[in-house]
Amino acid sequence: MAGPRLTASARKAAFQALVAAMPSFTGQPADQVKKQCIEAIYGAMTIDASPSLIDEEWAYHHDMVLQFIKGAADSTLGLSELIVELDVNRRRLSMHVSDTFGLTLVKFLKLIRINRARRQIHECGAEASVTDIAHDAGLTHAGRFSQEFEDVFDELPSDAAERSKSRLKT
Amino acid sequence: MNIVKLNGSFDAIDPFLDAVAHWQQDYIKLDDSPFSAEFEQYVSSDFHIGRVRLSGHVLQTGAPIAGAVSLALFDDDLPGTFIRNRELVGGNFGIADDGQQGALYFNTHADLLIFTVPVSAIHGFFG
Numbered sequence: 001m002a003g004p005r006l007t008a009s010a011r012k013a014a015f016q017a018l019v020a021a022m023p024s025f026t027g028q029p030a031d032q033v034k035k036q037c038i039e040a041i042y043g044a045m046t047i048d049a050s051p052s053l054i055d056e057e058w059a060y061h062h063d064m065v066l067q068f069i070k071g072a073a074d075s076t077l078g079l080s081e082l083i084v085e086l087d088v089n090r091r092r093l094s095m096h097v098s099d100t101f102g103l104t105l106v107k108f109l110k111l112i113r114i115n116r117a118r119r120q121i122h123e124c125g126a127e128a129s130v131t132d133i134a135h136d137a138g139l140t141h142a143g144r145f146s147q148e149f150e151d152v153f154d155e156l157p158s159d160a161a162e163r164s165k166s167r168l169k170t
Numbered sequence: 171m172n173i174v175k176l177n178g179s180f181d182a183i184d185p186f187l188d189a190v191a192h193w194q195q196d197y198i199k200l201d202d203s204p205f206s207a208e209f210e211q212y213v214s215s216d217f218h219i220g221r222v223r224l225s226g227h228v229l230q231t232g233a234p235i236a237g238a239v240s241l242a243l244f245d246d247d248l249p250g251t252f253i254r255n256r257e258l259v260g261g262n263f264g265i266a267d268d269g270q271q272g273a274l275y276f277n278t279h280a281d282l283l284i285f286t287v288p289v290s291a292i293h294g295f296f297g
Contacts, residue, residue, distance in 0.1 A: 006243075006261050006262075006263055007261050008247075008260050008261050011243055011244070011261065011263055012245060012246075014243055015243040015244060015245045015283050016245060018219065018243075018283055018285075019221060019245075019283060022210065022212060022219070022221070025173050025175070025212040025219075026173055026174075026175050026212065027172070027173070028173065030172065030173050030214035030215070030216075030217070033173060033212070033214070033219075034214070034216075034217050034287065034291070037217070037219055037285055037287075038287065038291060041241060041243065041285060055254070055255050055256075058254065058255040059254075059270075059271075062254075062255070062271060062273055063271075066231060066271065069196070069198070069231065100252075100255075100275065101200060101229065101275070103200065111198060111199070111200055112198060115197075115198045115199055118183075118184070119184070119187070122184040122187075151202050152199055152201065152202055153183075153199070153202075154202065154204070164184075
């Protein structure tokens, strides 16, 4: 597929037309709505042969980030060990994470694990202790974990666990 | 085939993730800014369209459902919001083809109309 383009005004017009039409979608035949949407969006496009939308270098770096996220969530290894285990280029990964998210690798790793712990707490409720969940996520310092968790989610992990417990009961 | 409407409004990330589990996306909250989400979605057997408004500092990863293309339009420019490394300003828009990572990243907020259709519908359109 060649590179499709929208002018800013055509993009805005298509957005606004579809948002305005959305309430009428319910009850209409699906094929008709699909046709309407495709015409609104693609009717506003021009197609040219300029370079592809896909930025290969970005895709390469993003694959590294995804590999890192998965590795960070699936293991309790420290940063250096994880980098070796994943066999990724530390310097390139670090630059990409810094340029894209404004974070150091250490901070990014910690955030991935805190998010993972949060999800576990939400899903497990009182089935597992917060300390065990943090430990399983590679966050071994309980006091620091609580503080960092609160910094990101504005509540203590123990409060999140209590809320989750109540939710799972009902 | 009828169209089903789904909608929701959330001020915490976990209930939002529960509600949109079928999107099969992963969300990582990257700082302490408050998260909120609102979506209105119309779903049929082979496409869906919906508006999603998100706030916070978040990285969303995941691909469109197999065999589909997702396209994201926006109303006002969204500096600091990227899809596949394309900042959503000017004439840009977001697109993730079949099997590609969508990778939505926003510094503060995103307000997007997401349109997901089968690959065949897109390729049919472009011939």
